[in-house]
Amino acid sequence: MTLNLAKVSNVYFEKLFAVQRNESSTNSEIKAKVLLVDKFTTPIISMCYTQSQLLQNDIILIELIENQSTLNVMKHLNCIVYIKPTRESIQSLIKELNNPHFSKYQLFLNNTISKGELERLAEADEFEVINQVTEIFQDYLILNDNLFTINVSEPIANAINPVVEESNSLVSLLLSLKKCPIIKYESNSLELKRLSSEILYNINSNSNNNLFDDLNRKSDRPPLLLLLDRKNDPITPLITPWTYQSMIHEFLGIKKNIVALTESKEQVTLNESQDKFYRESMYLNYGDLTEKFQKYVEEYKKETKQSSLENLKTQNLSELKKMLTKFPEFKKLSNNILKHLNLISEIDKEISIQNLWEIGELQQTIICELDTHQAIRQKLTEILDNPKVSTTNKIKLVLLYSIRFHNTSELQNFIGKLNNPLVTDPLPTLSQIALLKKFKTLFNSNFTTSTSGQNNSNNLGNIFQNKKININSFFNQNKSNDPKTDNIYLQYTPRLNEVLNSLLTTTQSESAIAIKSSLSTLIPDAVSSQYGNNIQNEPVQDVIIYVKGGVTFEEARLVFELSESNKKINLVIGGDNVLNSEMWMKELYDRVNDSEIPGTDPATDRRKQLREIL
Amino acid sequence: MANQHSRPTQRRNLGSPFKSPEAIAKMSKSQNSNMTTSSTLQTPDNVKSVQYEASPTPVRHTAVKSLAPSSQYEEVPVADPTKQTDSLTCPICSEHMLTLSQLNQHIDDAHQEKEMETDSSNAANNLSNGGTSVGRLLGTNDVKRWFSGKSENQRKTPQKRKTISLDMLDDERGFSFSDNGDGFRESPVSSRVTSPLPNSGNSPYSKHKRITRTHWKHPSTTPLCSIRDCGKTLNVKNGIVNCRKCGLLFCNEHTQYRVKLKNSEDVEKEPPVYNSTFEGTWSKCCCDCYYSKPDLAVGTQVNSRDLTSQFAKKRQELLDDKQLARVKVQKRFIKLADLLAETSFHERNESKTLWGAIQKTLIDSKSEAEKEIIGYDNWQSDKEATNCTICFVRFNIVIRRHHCRLCGNIVCDDPYGARKSCSIVVPLSKLLEKLHNLNYSRLVKDNLKTLLHEDSIKFRCCVDCKNSLLYDWKLLHLRTPKQNETEIFLIYNAILAQKHQISQLLPKYAKHIDTTSDEEESYTNRLRIKIMTFLKDFENLTTQFRGRFFISENNKLLVIDDFAADSRLITNIYQSSIMFLQDNLIWYKQLNDKHKEIEQQRLKQSLEERAKEETPEVPRLTKKQIRELREQLMVMNEQKFLVENMIMESTKARRFEELSSLEQNKRELDMTIENLETELGEFGF
Known part of the structure; x- marks a missing residue:
């Protein structure tokens, strides 16, 4: 495993907080510490580390560096500063240095700092309080061991040049993993084109600073940074997922690994590294999940029964003692069970309210065309006539249908049904109708690779069939005991699978060639000097995937399964956001509404042209 | 040699080394590819090496040249039927083989190395005999021939075969007869980069390029796969594959891995080393060698960069400058304090008498003296300054010019802190209070008490000077917590x-x-x-x-x-x-x-x-004897225990002079105990 984000966060934690326990250091040198963070690093810290972890390492205060003027002077404390090297944060730090509140400072930066800024800091540090300056590279959030998101909170969205911010974040990811990659991006996306060239520039110019030189000296194949655009796969976020983590996100929403439960009004943290049950079950489908959970509960029951207080009366004192020492563990366990029970019951509630068993099946049937066109239309009409099904779910189905079998008259028919107040409540909004009409055209151009065969429905089944066989043969080690292919709710595999397959192997199937040709390649100087120029078409081992426009947990699961089934490959996926269907629909409405205006506004046209030139 | 000559046809087909062995080995491969078109393959690379290997042996060269094409297309069909029906035996070690391709594989794996050695030694001999000039001449000829030969062969090689071979390789599944696979993965780059070099066709080069096989294990010695838990016997079905890195033998399943290798410095003695650049050659290896590759063994590498030294260096530079400035400001302040004290006393003494006239001259002389403290050159002239030196605000009627009395720069007055509070009028007493132990002049020192209570003496200074003046005080002050x-x-x-x-x-x-x-x-x-x-x-x-x-x-x-x-x-x-x-x-x-x-x-x-120890009792000795002996032994043991304790104690107390005698004692006791124990035998404790 050469790409493991959990290890990254662990190593950085060590770097940040662990006391350098030299034998020579006397006791008086050990001091408690304050942690100063800025608004960018706060989520990074809070997602990776718990409060108790920090307390264990003698971090007794955490403050925002923006508030430095309000701090008390505490010379007994040392200070750890962990900031993103933005102008504001550096400015606050300079103020702090002019008037230091604490004894000694260790400065950590979560991305590269420019020489000028470093000089400014050196000038400001006239009391010589800083005794360590280290760049660690973590300008991104780690959600799972293989899933990251770029830190796109509002400050970045409002930034003057969001692409630069984005590329900086990605560069920090590359640096933290010590990878100097080939960049491949989907050439039909303008945004990706800009982003990739920005990254390339960053890598090449940074190599003057020796940051990117020699990073993959020991790996035989150069790593790959794969930039994808959500536009090219608008379907995946629309489809109702059936695995644990995805379902939590779909129905309850995970924000920075925190789920807010509506019913009990409490917040639940999900953390792969600290929650064993979650780690084992996050990728399980709903059926397996409930089974696993039952086992978990039974196990707990068994253990508690063994040492429950009533039973203890008969047992001797030493047993009692043993049990009491175990008591905190039991408490933790029961809390954990309660947490997952809440989550699962909420999910279950949502599924039954929304009629999702039926809808989910139809979604899979439509998108993978498991039935005849006729039968599918039949089923879809039935569901549209069902007043219990919510409007958004109906819209999702019609969208999927329209992308599979484009037929204007049928679509009109469906829209008519949707507008019927007898069966649909509430009625679809204008933008929803507009989306239904435009969806196909909006994404048609980006969808050619996969739809080319899918329009004539005969080929379609074949393509999917072929794909399955492909996967089978490629990962045949574990496929034999893999029940997922039989599960009707998990028929659909995201397009990412095809893309990755075409890159990881050299099988020359038609679709693989089509996908490969849709990707453009940029090679940094450091890579080409190491491997020569003829590396573009070799199969790859380490892939860092970035989905512009938002990644889904479903794709993270796919990536997890791929790398589980073949230990030779290492995959990490991320995006600027983690989508669920609700967020994606909202995004779609916005895009439809945007696309109605252009042409009339010359300013946007101009900007587009400029972008084109760029 | 003579023995081999007796069976020429067989030898040829089996690729035995009576011609340039390397070349024949390759040829046998190409024969093989002719016979079983789909399973083996031929690329220009392969043919090229035929020429390569042959080149250093000038005598044989022509023979090989003529042989190479003919053997491919003529000889094989003749020999084929006989061979297929007969049971195949290796002509060198007479091992039985099932198919011809298998035999080829065997010869390549097991016997090639020796042949290569003889070949290269022959080549060396020939070269030394022929003299250097001949060798060089031949070298250039070789290159030419190589080029012509290459194009020829390219023409001859059917296009179809190449694609098939590539597919199979890319599959990354193992073949039992996968030897041929080595050459294909050589990226075109490496050949392109190196081939134009003059004389590159000499044997050292080709050796450098080809991953050495001196470390390979012979199949007959280890019949099992070398992976510990695998336990498969190596045969045709499971595969017999040498890992190119460690040389051990493995089954197919455990050699589905590829690494880039390069020969080590000492090709003959050491196995190849990992090399990830374009110089490395893709080679098959076992899973152990794959996972112990440096990057995979380490796993996720996490990067960070320590800028401390860079930062500290920069800070030191800046601090030195600042320190200098501070010293300067401090000196000026001492002088200024003196001046201010003097003028104020002067003023007080004479204010009543000659107030009007002297006042004016005093002010003049005071401002002159102020200029002198700073140095006339440093005293910025009003005309030059259009902007404040600190906040860069433009001066006008409202924003007036002011000289800092400590550095001479012109700064704006900003009493309300609207800009950066560039300058302030500081009472001398406040500063004296904070900086009471500077090396002031006698006048100031004597009157320190009165000056401390005198609030009317003030002077203007800029914020920079104030900060550097108060730096030491601040440093001291900062250390006192609440x-x-x-x-x-x-x-x-x-x-x-x-x-x-x-x-x-x-x-x-x-x-x-x-x-x-x-x-x-x-x-x-x-x-x-x-x-x-x-x-x-x-x-x-x-x-x-x-x-x-x-x-x-x-x-x-x-x-x-x-x-x-x-x-x-x-x-x-x-x-x-x-x-x-x-x-x-x-x-x-x-x-x-x-x-x-x-x-x-x-x-x-x-x-x-x-x-x-207590259980067995067989009367070898009488009971009485045993009891006596045992008693003795017990006493001895006890004594030994005591002595040991004493040794411990004395070592702890570091009384080493006693140690030697105690040790002696203990040794003697040990001896007697041993004697007793042997005497007691099974009757001991």
Whole structure:
């Protein structure tokens, strides 16, 4: 495993907080510490580390560096500063240095700092309080061991040049993993084109600073940074997922690994590294999940029964003692069970309210065309006539249908049904109708690779069939005991699978060639000097995937399964956001509404042209 | 050689080394590819190496040349039928083979190395005989031939075959006859980069390019796959594959891996080394070699960059400059203070008499003197300055120019701090109060008390000068913390010290429990007690902390009002100590339990041993004899024990002079004990 984000966060934690326990250091040198963070690093810290972890390492205060003027002077404390090297944060730090509140400072930066800024800091540090300056590279959030998101909170969205911010974040990811990659991006996306060239520039110019030189000296194949655009796969976020983590996100929403439960009004943290049950079950489908959970509960029951207080009366004192020492563990366990029970019951509630068993099946049937066109239309009409099904779910189905079998008259028919107040409540909004009409055209151009065969429905089944066989043969080690292919709710595999397959192997199937040709390649100087120029078409081992426009947990699961089934490959996926269907629909409405205006506004046209030139 | 000559046809087909062996080995491959078109393959690369290997042997060269094409297309069909029907045996080691391709594989794997050696030695001989000039000439000829040969062969090689071969390779599945695979993965780049070099066709080069096989293991010696848990016998079905890196033999399943390799410096003796650049050649290897590749062995590498030294260097430069400026400002301040004191006294003395006239001259002389302190050159002229030197605001009627009396720069007046409060009028007394022990002039020192209470003496200085003047005072002042915190941290630092001790000792204890032997027993026990006291102290301190800063109200702990401002700090400290205590107490107890268990086990063991020793009784010696001997032995043992204790003590007390005699004693005792024991034999304890 050469790409493991959990290890990254662990190593950085060590770097940040662990006391350098030299034998020579006397006791008086050990001091408690304050942690100063800025608004960018706060989520990074809070997602990776718990409060108790920090307390264990003698971090007794955490403050925002923006508030430095309000701090008390505490010379007994040392200070750890962990900031993103933005102008504001550096400015606050300079103020702090002019008037230091604490004894000694260790400065950590979560991305590269420019020489000028470093000089400014050196000038400001006239009391010589800083005794360590280290760049660690973590300008991104780690959600799972293989899933990251770029830190796109509002400050970045409002930034003057969001692409630069984005590329900086990605560069920090590359640096933290010590990878100097080939960049491949989907050439039909303008945004990706800009982003990739920005990254390339960053890598090449940074190599003057020796940051990117020699990073993959020991790996035989150069790593790959794969930039994808959500536009090219608008379907995946629309489809109702059936695995644990995805379902939590779909129905309850995970924000920075925190789920807010509506019913009990409490917040639940999900953390792969600290929650064993979650780690084992996050990728399980709903059926397996409930089974696993039952086992978990039974196990707990068994253990508690063994040492429950009533039973203890008969047992001797030493047993009692043993049990009491175990008591905190039991408490933790029961809390954990309660947490997952809440989550699962909420999910279950949502599924039954929304009629999702039926809808989910139809979604899979439509998108993978498991039935005849006729039968599918039949089923879809039935569901549209069902007043219990919510409007958004109906819209999702019609969208999927329209992308599979484009037929204007049928679509009109469906829209008519949707507008019927007898069966649909509430009625679809204008933008929803507009989306239904435009969806196909909006994404048609980006969808050619996969739809080319899918329009004539005969080929379609074949393509999917072929794909399955492909996967089978490629990962045949574990496929034999893999029940997922039989599960009707998990028929659909995201397009990412095809893309990755075409890159990881050299099988020359038609679709693989089509996908490969849709990707453009940029090679940094450091890579080409190491491997020569003829590396573009070799199969790859380490892939860092970035989905512009938002990644889904479903794709993270796919990536997890791929790398589980073949230990030779290492995959990490991320995006600027983690989508669920609700967020994606909202995004779609916005895009439809945007696309109605252009042409009339010359300013946007101009900007587009400029972008084109760029 | 003579023996081989007797069976020419067979030899040729089997690729035996009577011609340039390397070339024939390759040829046999190409023959093979002709016969079984789909399973093996031929690329220009392969053909090229035919020419390569042959080149250093000038005598044979023509023969090979003529042979190469003909053997491919003519000889094979003739020999084919006979060969297929006969059972195949290797002509060198006479091992039985099933198919011809298998035999080829075998010859390549098992015998090629020797042939290569003889070949190269021959080549060396030839070269030395022929003289250097001939060799060079031949070299150039070779290159030409190579080029022509290459194009020829390219024409001849059917296009179709190439694609098939590539597909199979890319599959990354193993073949039992996969030897050919080596050449294909050589990236075109490497050949392109190196081939234009003159004389590159010489044998050292080709050796450099081809991964060495000197370290390969012979199949007959190890019939099992070298992966420990695999246990497969190596045969045609499971595959017999040498890992190119370590040379051991593996089955197909464990050699589905590829790494880039390059020959080591000493090709003959050392196995190839990993090389990830374009110089490396893709080669098959076993899974062990794959996963112990440096990058995979390390796993996820995490990067960080330490800028401390860079930062510190920069800071030092800037600090030196600042220090210089501070000294300068301080000196000027001393002079200025003197001047101001002097003029003020002067003023006071003479104000009543010659007030009007002198006032004017005094002011003039004062401003002159001020200029002199700073130096006329440093005193910025009004005309030059259009903007403030600190905030760069443009001067106008409202924003006036002012000279700083300590550096001479012109700055704006900003009494309300609207800009950066560039300059202020400072009372001398305030500064003197803070900087009372500077080396002032006699006048100032004598009148320090009066000056301290004199508020009317003021001068203007810029904010930079003020800061650098007060730097030392600030540094001093910053170090004095507040009362509340001192109290909190007094206890907390004690807690931290204990914590440090515990966290250092506990792992040691854990380690000792597992490894401990009888002698270390006492040490472990001491460690245990030590930790216990530390934990007790820690607990006491924590309760003390709680008692000092918290009051309990309705079963809830609240920070007492005096420390309300620091409540967050206090609760955090308390929490962290409680957490630490809980975690470590549990751990400590677990360790203790384990320790006890081990101790008991050991006790039991020794008891059992003793019991065992006591059981057998066969009367070899009379009972009386035995009893006597035993008594003797017991006494001796006891004495030995005593002596041992004494030795221990004296070593501990470092009384080394006694040691030698004690050791002597012990040796003697040992001897007698041994004698007694042998005499007792099975009747011993």
